[in-house]
Amino acid sequence: MLNKKRFFDLFVLVIIASFVLTACGGGGGATKAPTEAPPTAAPTEAPTDAPTQPAADKIITIAWTQEPDTLNKAYSSMWYMSVLTDIYSCWPWIYDEANTVHPFLLTELPTVSDDGLVVTMKLRNDITWSDGTPITADDFIFTQAMITNAANTVYSVYPYDLFTITAPDPQTVVMTFDEVFVPWMPNLWLGTLMPKHILQPVFDAEGTLDNAEWNRAPTVGCGPFNFTKWESGSYLRFDRNPNFWGPEPKLDAVVFQFVPDDAAQTAACLAGDADICYWPPYEDMPAFKKAGMSIVTEPSGYGEGWFFNIRDMASPGIRDLNVRKAIAMGLDRQSNTALRMSIVKVTETFWDALPQYVDPSIVQYKYDPEAAKTLLESSGYKDTNGDGIREDKDGKPLTITQGNTDKTERQNHQALAQQQMLAIGIDLQTSSYDSAILFADYSNDGPAATGKLDIMEWSDAPYFPDPDISYWLCSEIPSADSPQGSNYFGCDETLDKLFKLQSVTANQTERAHIFWQISKYMHDNVLYLGIWDDPDTWIVNPRITGYKFSGVTPFFNIGDWDVTQ
Amino acid sequence: MARYIIRRLLQAIPLLIIISITIFALLQNSGDPLATMGGKRVTRSEDRVRLARILGLDQPIYIQYVYWLVGNDWVKLDINQDGIFETTGQRKGVLRGDFGNSLVARGQSAMELIKERIPNTLVLMIPAEIIILTFSLLVGIFSALRQYSLTDQVITAGSFIGYSMPIFFVALASMYIFGVNFRKWGLPYLPTVGMFDPKIGKTFSQVAVHMVLPIISMSLVSISGYSRFVRSQMLEVISQDYIRTAYAKGLSERMVLFGHALKNAAIPFVTLVGIDIPFLLGGAVVTETIFGWPGMGRLFIDHLTRFDTPVVMGILMLISLAVVICQLLTDIVYGWLDPRIRYT
Numbered sequence: 001m002l003n004k005k006r007f008f009d010l011f012v013l014v015i016i017a018s019f020v021l022t023a024c025g026g027g028g029g030a031t032k033a034p035t036e037a038p039p040t041a042a043p044t045e046a047p048t049d050a051p052t053q054p055a056a057d058k059i060i061t062i063a064w065t066q067e068p069d070t071l072n073k074a075y076s077s078m079w080y081m082s083v084l085t086d087i088y089s090c091w092p093w094i095y096d097e098a099n100t101v102h103p104f105l106l107t108e109l110p111t112v113s114d115d116g117l118v119v120t121m122k123l124r125n126d127i128t129w130s131d132g133t134p135i136t137a138d139d140f141i142f143t144q145a146m147i148t149n150a151a152n153t154v155y156s157v158y159p160y161d162l163f164t165i166t167a168p169d170p171q172t173v174v175m176t177f178d179e180v181f182v183p184w185m186p187n188l189w190l191g192t193l194m195p196k197h198i199l200q201p202v203f204d205a206e207g208t209l210d211n212a213e214w215n216r217a218p219t220v221g222c223g224p225f226n227f228t229k230w231e232s233g234s235y236l237r238f239d240r241n242p243n244f245w246g247p248e249p250k251l252d253a254v255v256f257q258f259v260p261d262d263a264a265q266t267a268a269c270l271a272g273d274a275d276i277c278y279w280p281p282y283e284d285m286p287a288f289k290k291a292g293m294s295i296v297t298e299p300s301g302y303g304e305g306w307f308f309n310i311r312d313m314a315s316p317g318i319r320d321l322n323v324r325k326a327i328a329m330g331l332d333r334q335s336n337t338a339l340r341m342s343i344v345k346v347t348e349t350f351w352d353a354l355p356q357y358v359d360p361s362i363v364q365y366k367y368d369p370e371a372a373k374t375l376l377e378s379s380g381y382k383d384t385n386g387d388g389i390r391e392d393k394d395g396k397p398l399t400i401t402q403g404n405t406d407k408t409e410r411q412n413h414q415a416l417a418q419q420q421m422l423a424i425g426i427d428l429q430t431s432s433y434d435s436a437i438l439f440a441d442y443s444n445d446g447p448a449a450t451g452k453l454d455i456m457e458w459s460d461a462p463y464f465p466d467p468d469i470s471y472w473l474c475s476e477i478p479s480a481d482s483p484q485g486s487n488y489f490g491c492d493e494t495l496d497k498l499f500k501l502q503s504v505t506a507n508q509t510e511r512a513h514i515f516w517q518i519s520k521y522m523h524d525n526v527l528y529l530g531i532w533d534d535p536d537t538w539i540v541n542p543r544i545t546g547y548k549f550s551g552v553t554p555f556f557n558i559g560d561w562d563v564t565q
Numbered sequence: 566m567a568r569y570i571i572r573r574l575l576q577a578i579p580l581l582i583i584i585s586i587t588i589f590a591l592l593q594n595s596g597d598p599l600a601t602m603g604g605k606r607v608t609r610s611e612d613r614v615r616l617a618r619i620l621g622l623d624q625p626i627y628i629q630y631v632y633w634l635v636g637n638d639w640v641k642l643d644i645n646q647d648g649i650f651e652t653t654g655q656r657k658g659v660l661r662g663d664f665g666n667s668l669v670a671r672g673q674s675a676m677e678l679i680k681e682r683i684p685n686t687l688v689l690m691i692p693a694e695i696i697i698l699t700f701s702l703l704v705g706i707f708s709a710l711r712q713y714s715l716t717d718q719v720i721t722a723g724s725f726i727g728y729s730m731p732i733f734f735v736a737l738a739s740m741y742i743f744g745v746n747f748r749k750w751g752l753p754y755l756p757t758v759g760m761f762d763p764k765i766g767k768t769f770s771q772v773a774v775h776m777v778l779p780i781i782s783m784s785l786v787s788i789s790g791y792s793r794f795v796r797s798q799m800l801e802v803i804s805q806d807y808i809r810t811a812y813a814k815g816l817s818e819r820m821v822l823f824g825h826a827l828k829n830a831a832i833p834f835v836t837l838v839g840i841d842i843p844f845l846l847g848g849a850v851v852t853e854t855i856f857g858w859p860g861m862g863r864l865f866i867d868h869l870t871r872f873d874t875p876v877v878m879g880i881l882m883l884i885s886l887a888v889v890i891c892q893l894l895t896d897i898v899y900g901w902l903d904p905r906i907r908y909t
Contacts, residue, residue: 059764061763061764063758066603067867069603069669069670069671070670070671070672072671075671075672076602076603076604076671077601077602077603077604077606077608078602078603078604079604079605080603081603150619150644150645151644153616153619153620153671155602155608155612155616156608156609156612157611157612157615158609158611158612210666210671210672211672212672215671215672216670216672216673231763231767231859232670232678232681232682232859233681233682233685233858233859233860233863233864234759234760234761234763234857234859235759235763237763253764255763255764257758257759257763257857258857258859259758259759259857260854260857260863260867261854261855261857263737263855264737264740264757264758264855264856264857265758267737267740267741267744267745267757267758268757268758268857270745271744271745271748271754271756271757272748273744273756273757273758273759273762274758302605434596434870435600435601436596436597436598436600436601436870436871436872437595437596437597437600438600439597439600439601439607439608440596440597440600441597441599441600441613444596444597446597446600459605460605460606461605461606470609476610478610482610484610484611484613484614484617485610486607486608486609486610
């Protein structure tokens with residue numbers, strides 16, 4: 001039996017041990033520099049095991065509500081991961097604050113052959129990895145080979161499996177597609193470039209890149225900053241890349257601190273513990289304005305919208321065009337959106353962030369509950385029993401199921417929509433799900449995949465700034481035989497043909513006109529109803545200068561950022 | 566006693582297996598880890614099929630459980646779906662200490678992730694538990710000895726207020742008061758989030774100052790509840806005949822209270838603490854999430870929401886094991902507190 005003194009001693013020892021483990025052990029979660037780097041690598045890299053960081057004058061902290069799952073872009077679909085590649089990795093081309101594309105690793109934007117099948121990239125001759133090794137066409141060939149290799153469980157092989165790649169010389173990369181693939185630019189090389197000289201030995205030794213230390217500690221990169229440290233659950237740190245081939249970055253370091261709670265993120269920014277917040281709740285905007293912080297919005301192609309399900313298993317009501325039009329006119333989108341502090345505006349189509357692809361003759365459905373009621377009457381929906389809900393000719397109530405992911409703002413909108421639908425006699429049955437449940441596949445009984453919902457709401461985008469999207473293709477309809485499809489909305493032959501046609505139309509003017517037809521057809525048939533646009537929203541501390549954000553490559557000019565002392 | 570302990574440990578084996586089957590089945594039926602994989606967009610159908618095959622998620626649930634338990638390094642897999650089962654599995658299984666690789670933190674093993682977070686959780690939870698127990702006993706005893714006095718009334722009112730406040734409210738309120746407003750008012754302030762300031766590093770003082778608000782938040786709510794429990798237990802014990810006898814025999818009040826009353830009043834309290842301690846390993850989900858503390862609670866919730874079976878199973882099995890051990894220790898402490906209890 002322990003006596004009291006020993007018990008007390010043991011207790012104290014446990015506490016001290018916890019502190020020692022945590023505070024003095026270099027961080028249990030610290031990611032150490034990979035051992036696979038060649039001996040010549042990065043003599044200037046900051047030490048990763050030191051318990052404290054070297055003092056630096058110009059450091060900014062960005063509150064980040066989601067921790068990345070990896071730092072190898074090929075393995076991740078997370079937005080919170082992919083945008084980090086602007087900092088430590090490099091892209092052949094980048095997008096500026098107007099979302100205009102510019103060459104970055106290239107001497108000029110890629111050229112496309114007349115038949116649209118061959119894309120040629122000319123690399124600059126002064127680009128290097130952070131350890132001084134030149135970036136060459138071999139790195140591109142290696143990256144494509146790794147992404148398409150079945151031994152690597154990368155997130156997606158698309159569209160790297162659509163072309164063959166060759167290198168006539170170290171500065172030229174030629175991609176030859178089997179058939180015309182128009183949206184190659186927003187879908188390729190988005191932070192995926194891998195250093196062959198670091199990762200080829202790993203693949204040769206292990207037969208896969210899945211467990212490469214570089215995936216979590218890419219100490220050899222090609223962006224303006226070098227990866228320094230990843231403390232699991234705490235922060236990611238990038239220090240200035242002294243070997244950066246472009247203009248020298250002005251900041252010494254950029255720190256991404258993981259703050260999962262939205263309200264805590266707001267507090268961190270207001271207190272000055274974080275310099276930048278991303279996508280905070282709209283109701284916090286007045287507090288940021290009062291604190292003198294800048295609010296920057298940047299279109300990213302995303303928009304909140306209602307996706308209509310017209311498959312056989314959907315309710316008869318939602319498959320009636322008049323009912324869908326009545327819903328569009330019965331939903332007071334203007335008022336519902338005005339609640340969002342004037343940060344967002346009402347949208348109409350899936351492509352509102354890309355107006356050149358939207359038919360200009362489209363007229364927004366205006367809020368008109370009386371006209372909505374008339375439409376419902378004309379389809380035979382009348383409230384025969386006086387309970388406020390309309391019934392069809394057989395006496396069945398006009399009940400529409402609606403579901404979304406469980407984001408607070410979405411749920412608030414859902415409640416408003418329910419009231420507005422009731423006002424025109426529609427019983428809107430609402431539900432909220434975690435995204436992993438809402439989008440579970442057909443075999444896992446996902447409510448979207450199995451068609452349990454008539455209307456689904458979430459925020460989505462085409463492959464911005466390209467308008468391509470595969471959601472409405474007939475081949476994507478999920479079923480017991482093909483459970484993984486992402487077309488939860490129905491097969492429309494007209495739409496299917498148009499979507500297929502646009503993806504192989506190289507002429508941009510012709511392609512834009514196909515999208516005019518698509519947007520008009522979807523609008524007239526109410527297959528999608530925009531709710532509000534969903535721009536990237538950044539809160540910036542006034543001590544930061546020189547910043548700009550892009551909707552595609554948000555940190556495209558991070559090298560120009562500075563801080564006032 | 567030794568036989569009793571051995572018997573209890575042997576009984577724990579089937580119990581843990583049943584727990585693992587139950588949790589595994591629940592997790593498999595709660596969501597699709599490949600649905601969005603943390604992205605904003607639904608995973609492409611071709612990629613879902615490929616990843617399900619490579620990660621073994623296309624197998625029937627009982628096969629997945631067997632692989633989780635005993636590994637798959639004894640079977641050949643058809644990774645590239647060419648009809649040839651040429652690749653040997655890599656997993657060793659839980660029984661050989663391999664909880665599998667995380668589906669979220671790609672390339673990291675579940676155990677590696679858990680080991681990273683346990684020290685962070687303990688450094689927060691152990692001091693919090695000490696403060697909670699100490700103050701619960703002090704407040705509870707003090708309140709019981711001055712029953713219906715003004716002090717007791719104030720403590721009672723304070724306890725009810727503290728106990729009825731949700732922890733997220735306490736956490737956010739303390740963050741805004743001591744982290745945001747104190748700074749605005751030019752007063753000494755506390756940091757809002759994190760375990761330390763990344764610009765300074767993980768020093769002793771940094772960790773200590775970042776612990777203050779999370780510990781205050783957790784303690785306020787728990788002390789309010791526990792102190793009521795201690796008070797009622799003490800009130801019951803000090804009205805017993807043997808306490809009156811002890812006073813009659815001329816023992817000092819201190820000896821009566823701490824030598825007799827508290828020891829007996831503590832028995833039900835030990836049960837509560839015995840249940841609490843294993844959950845220290847699980848961290849405090851709400852507190853860690855709000856304060857951005859990189860502990861087990863956040864690891865659990867981050868990976869549960871993405872249906873990362875290997876990590877979630879690892880955490881839950883670790884807690885289950887700790888519950889079994891702590892219940893055994895609780896029983897042993899009973900024997901120490903109450904000599905009438907004997908285990909055979």
